[in-house]
Amino acid sequence: MLVAVVLYALSGGADYGGGMWDLLASGPRALRQRAAIEHAIGPIWEANHVWLVLVIVVFFTAFPPGFAATMTALHIPMTAVLIGIVLRGSAFVFRRYDARDDAVHRRWSALFGAASFFTPFALGLCLGALASSEIRVIDGRLSSGFFAGWTRPFAVACGLFALGLFAFLAATYLTVDTESEPDLQDDFRTRALTAGVSLAPIAAITFVLARNGAPTIFAKLTSWWAPVLVGVTSVCAIGALVGLWSRRFRWARAAAVGQVACILVGWGLAQYPYLVIPDLTLTNAATVPSTLTALQSALAVGAAVLFPAFGYLFYVFKRRPASLPPSD
Amino acid sequence: MTDLDFARSQMALSLAFHIVFAAVGIGMPLLMAVAEALYLRSREPVYLDLARRWASGTAILFAVGAVSGTVLSFELGLLWPGFMQYAGGIIGLPFSLEGFAFFTEAIFLGIYLYGWDRIPAVLHWLAGIVVAASGVLSAVFVVMVNAWMNAPTGFEVVDGRLTNVDPIAAMLNPASPGQVIHMLLAAFAATGFVVAGVHAFFLLRDRASAFHRHALGIALGVGALATPLQIASGDVLARMVAQRQPAKLAAMEAHYHTRAAAPLTIGGIPDDAAMTTRYGLHIPWALSLLAWHDPSAPVRGLDSIPRDEWPNTRIVHWAFDLMVGAGVAMLAVAGWAGWLWRRWRRVPDERWLLRALVIVGPLGLVAIEAGWVVTEVGRQPWIIYGVMRTAESVTPMPGLAVPFTTFTAIYLFLSVVLVYLLRRQFIETDPRAVRRARGPLDVSRDD
Numbered sequence: 001m002l003v004a005v006v007l008y009a010l011s012g013g014a015d016y017g018g019g020m021w022d023l024l025a026s027g028p029r030a031l032r033q034r035a036a037i038e039h040a041i042g043p044i045w046e047a048n049h050v051w052l053v054l055v056i057v058v059f060f061t062a063f064p065p066g067f068a069a070t071m072t073a074l075h076i077p078m079t080a081v082l083i084g085i086v087l088r089g090s091a092f093v094f095r096r097y098d099a100r101d102d103a104v105h106r107r108w109s110a111l112f113g114a115a116s117f118f119t120p121f122a123l124g125l126c127l128g129a130l131a132s133s134e135i136r137v138i139d140g141r142l143s144s145g146f147f148a149g150w151t152r153p154f155a156v157a158c159g160l161f162a163l164g165l166f167a168f169l170a171a172t173y174l175t176v177d178t179e180s181e182p183d184l185q186d187d188f189r190t191r192a193l194t195a196g197v198s199l200a201p202i203a204a205i206t207f208v209l210a211r212n213g214a215p216t217i218f219a220k221l222t223s224w225w226a227p228v229l230v231g232v233t234s235v236c237a238i239g240a241l242v243g244l245w246s247r248r249f250r251w252a253r254a255a256a257v258g259q260v261a262c263i264l265v266g267w268g269l270a271q272y273p274y275l276v277i278p279d280l281t282l283t284n285a286a287t288v289p290s291t292l293t294a295l296q297s298a299l300a301v302g303a304a305v306l307f308p309a310f311g312y313l314f315y316v317f318k319r320r321p322a323s324l325p326p327s328d
Numbered sequence: 329m330t331d332l333d334f335a336r337s338q339m340a341l342s343l344a345f346h347i348v349f350a351a352v353g354i355g356m357p358l359l360m361a362v363a364e365a366l367y368l369r370s371r372e373p374v375y376l377d378l379a380r381r382w383a384s385g386t387a388i389l390f391a392v393g394a395v396s397g398t399v400l401s402f403e404l405g406l407l408w409p410g411f412m413q414y415a416g417g418i419i420g421l422p423f424s425l426e427g428f429a430f431f432t433e434a435i436f437l438g439i440y441l442y443g444w445d446r447i448p449a450v451l452h453w454l455a456g457i458v459v460a461a462s463g464v465l466s467a468v469f470v471v472m473v474n475a476w477m478n479a480p481t482g483f484e485v486v487d488g489r490l491t492n493v494d495p496i497a498a499m500l501n502p503a504s505p506g507q508v509i510h511m512l513l514a515a516f517a518a519t520g521f522v523v524a525g526v527h528a529f530f531l532l533r534d535r536a537s538a539f540h541r542h543a544l545g546i547a548l549g550v551g552a553l554a555t556p557l558q559i560a561s562g563d564v565l566a567r568m569v570a571q572r573q574p575a576k577l578a579a580m581e582a583h584y585h586t587r588a589a590a591p592l593t594i595g596g597i598p599d600d601a602a603m604t605t606r607y608g609l610h611i612p613w614a615l616s617l618l619a620w621h622d623p624s625a626p627v628r629g630l631d632s633i634p635r636d637e638w639p640n641t642r643i644v645h646w647a648f649d650l651m652v653g654a655g656v657a658m659l660a661v662a663g664w665a666g667w668l669w670r671r672w673r674r675v676p677d678e679r680w681l682l683r684a685l686v687i688v689g690p691l692g693l694v695a696i697e698a699g700w701v702v703t704e705v706g707r708q709p710w711i712i713y714g715v716m717r718t719a720e721s722v723t724p725m726p727g728l729a730v731p732f733t734t735f736t737a738i739y740l741f742l743s744v745v746l747v748y749l750l751r752r753q754f755i756e757t758d759p760r761a762v763r764r765a766r767g768p769l770d771v772s773r774d775d
Binding site: 053054056057058060061062063064065067068069070071072075078079081082083085086087089090094294295298299301302305306309310312313316 | 391394396397398431438447734745
């Protein structure tokens, strides 16, 4: 059980990282600033991708029945996520290496942008569905069909919320990345503020819909830790907005990261101990102990190798401010 | 076609697409690390230019490989939830390890690509080595999973429940060493040959190009060394298959009747109903010799296997012959090149050899595709050999024709774009590279 909790925290952490990067990459809805965005994503975008793969493989190694049930019940939105990922990833690379004439460049950008909208929305649908208590697994068989959960208003609200959150975070990041170009920075500041402010009503709607759409989660949100977490999240959110407003962009970035972290941790706590509410929990969907132990050591060793390496990558590239030409 | 057929087709298509990038993603970092090592030793700018160009190519291929790999990790669950539920706990571990190896590769490739003028030269080269090593490790882990599907070990089934699961024993199953080595050598041989073929093509157009001559030297060296080793490892693997998966071996060789001193059948049209292979070339004793290293040894035919456990004989047999044929052609060209190389003591650039290289260049990739068809189709109808049938593991989701069509369209589109892009990279490389190799090196701009 303890093992399972540790695993959950680890995969949740990776999830969080994956989310962060994804949203970073979903920036190109800001139409004019492509060069800056491309520059910001370029060196690290391969690594972003891998978070997702890591989450998936750890998921199916540690919780095979949970993985099987999720992928069967959410076949349709997951396929949508997948298509979004493929289009987004390849459009980004192709644009990088094929950025010679403007028409082609614009077409890739349009595809990249569209897929960047689509993917987090579909991911939000899936998360909403997992929380909805509508996916039923009885005697190891999925009994709720292929449309349970993700077609509900609550899941749609989750999708929109994910979209808004990612947009907000990406724009906030970019205000820091464009420090050397004040006019671009202003653009991103406006975008971050807009996204941040519009996030509030979406969050409220999601919360209200959760009462019927995700009763288990809603009930959890009234336990002792909930006000604390909601408080911290709100402080972070307001801090980020104030930071943006007063042009303390580094502060704003830190606060936005804190905000997203709190939201994900809160979601994790509210969902705990369930994997797929209400039938699959971390315990009953976990695999055999021998594999969990091996996986745990693998995760520890992997983390010991990866974090320094990732740190080095950042150190090398974020050490010096951008001085590369804006496009190929 | 049934939903199962669509699911299998979609998986096959995704794997066939991914394997090209995976294989080249294993081979290219080696080539670029060799080029950079030669640069560090000789300080000849042409090697640096080469390492940079190859690194750009690697970046495109790696990116597509990463995307197509992500697709596969999703499809395992989307299409084969039964398999994942059963096997995830036993064989998920190497997948997770592969995730880490892949992550390491991505990080260090980032450092390599963007670090040319930001970190010390030796560190930069070491980053390249890490990319190459983690690429190899990824392949080791993934092939271990496939080997387990062929030779499932490391668990027991008691009353239909899994017990005594030992993920390490599952990883180190009997098929692992042979399959892993065969795949790694395949990646090196195929990458070496395909890159050699491309540079041979440009060398035929511009005989004076130092850039393409040096490139040809490195790529051909890797390809020509890997090919004979690969054929030897194939022999070891085939004997392993003969012992553990008689149905697969029988289908590979279109061998219907169990007998001693079995002949080898090359080509022909296997006919399951008549249990005979028409129009094939039959070489007496050769199959017994190859499978057991004894010309009189008995070899089990398909007649010893229940009819509903036969793989598709035609596909497996033809794919096997295609793979071996491609390997033999590569071996012949490798031998020719090696002979000239020794005699002349320089990179051989004989016109006919270059032409042969252009033709043989893609055969390594053809052999890889064919080889995967042999091992995958040859394992059917099982997804886990002798334990779980493919039909039992497919998703209950109806209408799989829709995702299949969608992904087929996407892959077609991606392939077209990719070929177009790579072609443009090479063509644009050509004159500029020659100029750069001669003139002062331009390090201010990199992709």
